[in-house]
Amino acid sequence: MGRHSVAATAKQPGRKLILSIIGAVVVVGIVASGVFLWVGGYLNPLFASAEAGCAETEQLAVVADTSIAPALTEIAEKFDAGSDLCVTTEITAQDSADTAAVVASGGQEADVWIPESSVWLDRMNATATSLGQSPPEVDVRESIASSPVVFAGAATKATELAAEPVSWARVLGGTLPTILPDPEASAASLAGLLALRGHSSPDDPRQFAGAMIELGKSIPASTGAAFGTVSAAQDPAVVVTSEAQVAAYNLDDPAEALVAAYPVDGTVSLDYPFVRMFAPDAATDEDAASDAAAAEEGVATRAELLDAFEAAVRKATKTLAADGFRAPDGTGELDITGLGAEAPSASAALDGAAQLEILRAWSVLTLRSRMLAVIDVSGSMEEPAENGLRRIDIFQQAAVGAMQKFSGEVELGVWVFSTARNGDLDYEDLSPIAPLGDAAHSQEIAGIIQSLPARLGGATGLYDTTLAAVQRVRETYDPEKVNSVLLFTDGKNEDENGIDIDTLLAELAKIDDPTKPVPVIMIGFGPDTDLAAMQRIAQATKGAAYSASKPEDLGTVLVDALSQRSCRPNCG
Template identity: 30%
Template structure:
């Protein structure tokens, strides 16, 4: 007799088959159908989120909206669903976590611009996005509370291509790996856009650092890799995986539009390999000078506006993500647990094999400056730049810089500009003005070197780069010269917009160490009004304005730059100019590329 039958132990054979028994059977059938209908309705309601909990939780559940990187979101969603099923509580109230996948670069841009978030918790794939979100002048506050997963960044290759580089027996530094992968056109190398992918940007920065440690020019090494990647770049990490050769073809064979090698996280390689079943997947090269980590920070967004219940629920869910069952869920998706040894079986599924140093120490995270320089360089390479640089030559530029060995502001500024110049390619166009007051007759400014392509020849067998290098080196403060900032800015911007070059990143760079001191110039309000009239969204020429030193008017340069769609910065040390220029190119250059 089955478990759910309803026997009547006292009935006779006759009564068991009579009308009363038939009535009871109909009652049982109807009751069973009602149970199935109710159960089915509940299942539909639960799957649609209408009935997430039983009666004990339904009215008291604390709703928590969480946005996660697309690679991590499915595993986090599984943990959230288990929390609902298990009625996990925070301070006696069940937690109801709703997970949405969203690209980290988009979230960082929105938070940096001060857009009001529709979520309380954000888990990007890297802390670099948290730093990016904080850079905006009106950014939404975010605070990192912990890390929920990790995944090293490596170079993934289809098997024949990996074999050609000696996998797994041969190991490489990042610099050596980049050189090997870019040595010829036979090995097609791709990556996601470093402006949108933490994995690609970390790899690019690691190549530069690796080359510098080996005594080579780190900028050249990273630029070489960037040039190769720029030809075969996908928008996102998910899309770059789709560019891989589907038949595992080696270099020189198969569809030439597809790549044999891509910059990828270990977790992405794991997902790709496990999704191929018995087919041979990717092999991973882990650089012997260390693989940078995607570190998946758990961040609380605008915590000061969260209710106590939601704030505590957010921390309770972070704790839950660190519990053994949650770690197993993350592990089944190919993620590592922060601070713990790699799971050998999972790593091998991702494409690792000895003696590749997959279990060794990871690389030191690139500094914010290194990341800014790498991304600024990437922006320049992807879209050649056309920049006019306007340098303050007023008498105050002769003031000594504290801690600079007696060098003046102008001396340190020139050195920083020369370092920045070295980052540009022969295809980039750069010119130079200087300004003070009445520097050229009644004008406060003069053009020293017209804006032209750095590789173009000039008189004397030199190039535009040589000419600019000499002009930067010859800059000198004008004794008793004041700061004619406003008239100069307007004149330079007029010329920059009139000479706009399509297909390039056009910008005006202005460096000043003071406030406007020309009593006969236009007012700041008039300058801003006229700049707004000149600015054309169809032909963007953002201004990068840098206030140098303690006497500079940082607020003015920020307001002036914003009128053109650009950005203003203030630095205390002129030596920071190079890094700020590259950072600004990265920031405003991405906006320009979107047009």
């Protein structure tokens, strides 16, 4: 028995074995005290053991992604029943994200792992490194199947979806309502983001970041939950998923089937590598002794059993196709409701490093934020911009667009500021920090945005307001969220009775608490902003300072502010 063997109930010979013994020309000989069967021209002690009922069976433990586990279970049952090797193969269905985490920490006892994508091996190694451990030693074999990334929509809305070709370009442009299951748990979603980035403008990284912010507004609990959402929605929408996931859903005979829509601008494909959980050179003395004993007894070694099972899996193309999987090279025909028979053109999503980079960016962009928006309402906001609109008008437009980018889990409060705005104070608290998912709170903020033109007046009391805003956010700090101050201004500090820049920086240093960081994100627009002072404040709080040369650039600058949270204070 090998290291991962588990003693099992004695297994009776399979039907194939019995027939082979009956149909063979059998010569019984006495050799020492053992009984051997002469089969096919050589003595085979394995059959003697089988005839006796297999004193014990060898057990193979296989952990497979939930998407492919049903097909592998069927393959394993046929392999065990048709094999002459006295083996029981146990398939455990487990999400690849969970397996990657467990293996990284050294906790998974299995002989084989078949993940949903090779990217999970990169995730496993990265997780192990983050835990201060060496990457696990595994033997990664070639893929046993593949599945292209597709858009899934409700069958009843197929005609509406087909009215305009589905594409990654439409996702980037916001014209294709799209649901993205969490890339932290879905290889299809992560590969889809890789495809999305490949179709975004290389000259404008904000386009891809903005699309991720939009996709992250509402993250379903699972792929199944996403399927339920598009099925129940009145308007047509799609889910980023894989062909195999659509097949599994439709084969379960749902009330409403899904259809796979194949991106006209190309897609990527998931692979399913066959991973031996311990590299050949990682065998222990126990393993070697077990294999030596097996060879002496004339039975299959663990390595030979694994080779036989792998060969059986690779031959079972019809079983895999029946569950919606293409061949490893992406070819093959399927006959499943909702899927195209012919394989689409798809490139392998093998750039693990790029996918991990995207995943890190996704994690930053979808961090649930707790922000205090501080808005300049000094008199200069009435001045016209280049397009003829007042600065406050353009800010209102940008603010409405920004509100639409935030999910309901984002918490937002609003202050306005100008000199002597609230008695001796330069700032006025108009709305507390609370979730935008609260309809009443969201409506209150929308009303404040609409009321801004009527609030204009006074000079720019920038420094006193900045200090007070940081203090307020820290007083109500939530360690489970990203706490920050988002300050918009069109000018420089004009409060002669307030603190100066050096005093502000000194006070910020006094209240600095590394365990409660409150970065100040300063967005200046118009020709009168004091960018140098904004940069000093941003550096002191590990925030960022942005300058929109035109007020209408506020929307893109805001995407920058949100997408660079992970690199501050050294964003390029």
